[in-house]
Amino acid sequence: MPRWAWAAAPALARNPFALGIASGDPAPDGVVLWTRLAVPEGTGALTVRWEIADDPAFRRIVQAGQAGALPALAHSVHVEVAGLASGRWYCYRFMLGDAVSATGRTRTAPAANAPDARLRLAFASCQRWEHGYYAAWRHLAADAPDLVAFLGDYIYEYATPADSTGLARTHALRHAxxxxxxxxxxxxxKSDPDLQAAHRACAWIVTWDDHEVENDYADDAGRDAQGFAARRAAGYQAFYEHMPLRAAALAAGMDHLRLYRSVAWGRLARFHLLDDRQYRARQACRPPGASGAASVKAGCAELQAPERSLLGLEQERWLDGALARDAEEGAARWSVIAQQTLFSPRHYPSGVTATDNWDGYPAARARLLASVRQRQPRNTVLIGGDIHQNYVCAVHADPERPGSPVLASEFCGTSITSRSGTTQAKVDAVVRRNPHVLLADCEHRGYVLADIAPQRWSTQLRVLDDAARADASISTLARFVVEDGLPGPMRDGA
Structure with a gap:
């Protein structure tokens, strides 16, 4: 008998695939398939079947196999499929006993030497449950992307506030x-059907930010120094268990996941996913036990210390090498630095400096800009999230000199649901002091859609009319383009 027939499958009182399925980290010959079985506590190891087919009816099955779902990993399944054709769409599904999952679609990356193709990329971040419904994911799936980049804050660790006035929905879970x-x-x-639909729509590439563990943590520094190491390890393991990640992420152990990596899309684009939490220096002038989201005024000498890094020196060296490889003839037309937050500076009217983002690590930002200037990738685009606002910026060689050359373009997306915590009047005041900012908007939730072609990068800022409604509609707030060989975004009147 085949192994799946005698696996200790439980009596399936409910759908074991209620938490959805996903795929991720596409390569020219394969992709990662993921699911987590929703089975009763105490269930032992199980064996699931998986299939990949050319068609949604699974009449032309290309590959099939079995994979273990272990209780030590919350019955999650990570299947690294290889041997597929490059640049192709496939359908996939999982089976346990008589239960069959929904069908997902995924796509392999183009071959490394394939002619420049096109890519529809969607990227998003920050989806606090209580702040809204996931209508943005429903609309994102309808926009039919080839690839989704998720840039952090997949979960929030908070309990629902005691005063739930104004919240779109609540939950009964305690502070994680x-x-x-x-x-x-x-x-x-993952129980949300719109989020599940977005995962089924295409492959994802993912990284994390702070709320996957604790708000504003920095490396091994949390609010509770005594118990933070165990808490961080738990958050990291849960992240791996629930994301379509390759086993390579486990090279340094479950409690030190390596998430920074490059994902190539033929010769068209190469995505460099960064981790700005695990290796960063503690926020400047942060008192022990305090939140890292401090705003400091002039006089914080630590802020300018040259050795301070947001990425850690090893990751900085890795990114410098990746950009050097991008600059090789024909290697990558678009170098995409996919990181968590806003890269460009924000000079506030009050004169304060926020220390939890790149503004808090000016030496590290200067080193990255020097790397881009020295390595000279053909086109550099930074994408980010975290701040729950849409920002579009021209990235200058010297952030303090608006007249310095423009090296790159930046698109920082708003949140799926998480509120911005500010007002548009305050944001407009920031824009007036920062000429490199072409657009800043805090009033909308949504995601960013980018159509990438050899000669042009086209961006749409997709925004909901009301994230507090499950049936919210979507529209385009603004469009920007980046022309091949001309760094800096320009408004698109189309």
């Missing part, structure tokens, strides 16, 4: 601190 807590939080988010 243990592995079971984080697992429960992912299960909550």
């Amino acid at each position: 601190r243990t592995l079971d807590d984080y697992r429960d939080r992912y299960a909550l988010h």
